[in-house]
Amino acid sequence: MGKRTLRAVHDDDLVEFLDRVGILEDLKAGRVSCRYCQELLDLESLEAVYPEQGQVRAVCSEPSCLLRFATDRFNS
Numbered sequence: 001m002g003k004r005t006l007r008a009v010h011d012d013d014l015v016e017f018l019d020r021v022g023i024l025e026d027l028k029a030g031r032v033s034c035r036y037c038q039e040l041l042d043l044e045s046l047e048a049v050y051p052e053q054g055q056v057r058a059v060c061s062e063p064s065c066l067l068r069f070a071t072d073r074f075n076s
Contacts, residue, residue: 014043023049028042037062046060
């Protein structure tokens with residue numbers, strides 16, 4: 001099994017990070033949805049972001065979505 005790197009961003013740096021990856025304004029405007037359940041996200045419901053096929057994807061804090069995220073990202 002190969003190694004995977006998990007990067008984390010502290011809450012204090014989240015807004016700056018989201019701005020750097022280009023999704024902060026869309027998130028604030030209600031234009032970012034969870035990759036799995038399609039619910040619209042805000043800063044409170046956002047749990048994870050990751051790159052996929054040249055796009056930044058987002059995941060909400062629902063346990064079922066987090067489980068799918070972990071399964072997809074770390075078991076492939």
